[in-house]
Amino acid sequence: MEDESDPSAMPVEPSVARSRIGPTPVTRRSMLGGLAAVGGISVVNLGAFLWAGGWFTPDNLTTSRFVDRFEQVFGKHDGFRRNHAKGVSATGVFTSNGAGTSLCRAAVFEPGATPVTARFSISGGMPTAADANATVRGLGVLFHMSNGEQWRTAMVNTPVFTDSVPQGFYERLLATAPVPATGRPDPVKLAAFLSKYPETARAMALINQTPPSTGLYNSPFHGLNAFRFTNSAGTTMPVRWTVMPEDPFQPVMGTAHPPGRDYLFRALINKVAQGPVRWRFLVTIGQPGDPTNDATTPWPANRRQVEVGTLTIDSLQTEAPGNARDINFDPLVLPEGIAASDDPLLAARSAVYAQSYQRRTGEPQQPSEVNVATVEAAGGR
Amino acid sequence: MVIAILFIGVFMVTSVADFNFLVTVHEPLGIAILIFVLVRIGWRRTHVPPPFPPGMGPLDRLAAIYSEKLLYALLLCQPLIGWAMVSASGQPIILFGSLHLPAIAPQNATLFANLLRAHIVAAYLLYLTFAAHLAGVLLHTIVIRDRVLDRMAFWGTPRSSRAAVQAERPVPSSRNSVDS
Numbered sequence: 001m002e003d004e005s006d007p008s009a010m011p012v013e014p015s016v017a018r019s020r021i022g023p024t025p026v027t028r029r030s031m032l033g034g035l036a037a038v039g040g041i042s043v044v045n046l047g048a049f050l051w052a053g054g055w056f057t058p059d060n061l062t063t064s065r066f067v068d069r070f071e072q073v074f075g076k077h078d079g080f081r082r083n084h085a086k087g088v089s090a091t092g093v094f095t096s097n098g099a100g101t102s103l104c105r106a107a108v109f110e111p112g113a114t115p116v117t118a119r120f121s122i123s124g125g126m127p128t129a130a131d132a133n134a135t136v137r138g139l140g141v142l143f144h145m146s147n148g149e150q151w152r153t154a155m156v157n158t159p160v161f162t163d164s165v166p167q168g169f170y171e172r173l174l175a176t177a178p179v180p181a182t183g184r185p186d187p188v189k190l191a192a193f194l195s196k197y198p199e200t201a202r203a204m205a206l207i208n209q210t211p212p213s214t215g216l217y218n219s220p221f222h223g224l225n226a227f228r229f230t231n232s233a234g235t236t237m238p239v240r241w242t243v244m245p246e247d248p249f250q251p252v253m254g255t256a257h258p259p260g261r262d263y264l265f266r267a268l269i270n271k272v273a274q275g276p277v278r279w280r281f282l283v284t285i286g287q288p289g290d291p292t293n294d295a296t297t298p299w300p301a302n303r304r305q306v307e308v309g310t311l312t313i314d315s316l317q318t319e320a321p322g323n324a325r326d327i328n329f330d331p332l333v334l335p336e337g338i339a340a341s342d343d344p345l346l347a348a349r350s351a352v353y354a355q356s357y358q359r360r361t362g363e364p365q366q367p368s369e370v371n372v373a374t375v376e377a378a379g380g381r
Numbered sequence: 382m383v384i385a386i387l388f389i390g391v392f393m394v395t396s397v398a399d400f401n402f403l404v405t406v407h408e409p410l411g412i413a414i415l416i417f418v419l420v421r422i423g424w425r426r427t428h429v430p431p432p433f434p435p436g437m438g439p440l441d442r443l444a445a446i447y448s449e450k451l452l453y454a455l456l457l458c459q460p461l462i463g464w465a466m467v468s469a470s471g472q473p474i475i476l477f478g479s480l481h482l483p484a485i486a487p488q489n490a491t492l493f494a495n496l497l498r499a500h501i502v503a504a505y506l507l508y509l510t511f512a513a514h515l516a517g518v519l520l521h522t523i524v525i526r527d528r529v530l531d532r533m534a535f536w537g538t539p540r541s542s543r544a545a546v547q548a549e550r551p552v553p554s555s556r557n558s559v560d561s
Contacts, residue, residue, distance in 0.1 A: 042515070046508075054395040
């Protein structure tokens with residue numbers, strides 16, 4: 001084809017060269033061959049584009065199929081997050097004490113206040129799920145830094161994460177989904193899953209040993225995935241972060257709880273109505289050999305911890321346009337000075353959250369289960 | 382560059398492992414294309430393109446002119462839609478380190494969803510227009526062999542061919558006759 005495309009390589013008869021259609025002779029055969037070539041190239045061209053879009057590889061684990069799995073397990077609820085669907089928006093401030101500047105050059109750690117938008121949630125894709133002690137609780141925080149940068153983090157109350165790789169998370173959703181007949185996961189499927197992912201079995205044991213707190217307001221929240229901090233001297237170190245409640249931690253055992261479907265959120269709303277609620281922001285510095293790519297494994301307890309500031313939540317809002325409802329707490333929205341680690345969950349979370357955000361923002365919006373005004377009107381009752 | 386960003390775009394939205402990394406490539410690349418397209422449009426407004434080959438029919442010429450205009454329009458709009466879309470999501474577009482672009486649209490989830498749809502439609506349209514343009518060029522080069530490729534190439538129109546063109550048909554003197 002290369003040589004055919006160069007007309008100068010072809011013998012040119014003067015009479016044909018001056019014909020209507022061009023300087024080189026065109027025979028029926030060359031025209032058909034050429035048309036076939038143009039058609040073939042176009043098919044390959046468009047096919048490659050669709051292949052890149054995943055049209056011909058239906059078995060690959062794509063972001064779409066990941067989010068489909070949430071919809072398969074929890075149902076599809078227009079306008080809501082595919083996980084941590086039930087929640088409430090919050091605002092407040094992060095007050096840095098300056099201790100973080102030795103660890104990280106991000107402007108957020110210089111002494112001073114940074115406004116935050118936050119969101120308290122419980123895990124699962126059901127936006128009207130009843131609160132339960134054992135349900136994983138989430139806290140998403142967006143730091144609005146004064147230089148226009150953002151730092152977003154989504155934390156949970158468990159001491160470790162259940163999965164070390166995205167495929168494990170994807171399979172766990174189905175393996176732990178309750179069977180309608182029993183209301184519990186299929187024991188055969190669950191056992192098969194746990195033997196395939198022993199790290200999840202270990203993580204679940206650790207999570208079961210750690211009782212949750214009585215409320216959202218006195219719960220710790222852990223970033224779990226490792227990140228990398230770089231300070232102004234150029235030193236990079238692996239870190240994990242945690243916020244610890246200033247309110248005393250009160251463990252809760254079993255399933256007993258105050259009345260109501262939303263008792264966790266009601267208690268939080270009543271608490272914040274009385275005054276700001278605070279968490280100490282702690283950064284743990286990893287040592288060489290501490291796993292940065294496995295959120296199911298805790299770091300040794302004696303690792304150095306630096307308190308870098310205080311997170312204060314002083315206001316809650318029912319989810320509505322423009323507040324935390326419309327924020328994707330993508331853990332890879334990071335300011336200069338903070339970078340992702342080699343944890344494969346971080347990339348997966350970023351990708352799947354984006355897919356969830358793209359779906360829910362294009363759907364009709366519905367009112368949130370947790371209504372701050374209704375709870376406040378009812379007072380402490 | 383444009384083909385690369387389109388492939389990155391359709392692949393990244395499916396990729397669990399590489400989405401975030403590819404977004405950090407896709408966004409600055411889109412801004413670079415926006416700058417290049419603005420420069421290129423400025424160039425086209427001040428320079429007369431080479432004439433069409435003499436054998437090209439009026440329909441082919443119209444197709445060439447309007448597909449080119451459509452390409453320019455899409456190349457200009459697509460990065461702006463993407464930029465506005467990310468702005469509407471409330472996220473900064475990071476170019477390098479802490480250097481980021483200002484928002485060009487208000488933070489609004491519904492606006493984000495609509496701009497996302499527009500970004501997807503424009504991406505497929507852009508790729509189809511490119512594919513049609515390429516098929517047209519190939520058709521003219523392989524089948525009709527009228528040296529239309531020389532019109533676009535850096536090497537310019539060869540002298541012998543240009544002479545043949547001039548013998549066949551006077552070169553349009555006004556840019557309006559080919560680029561109106």
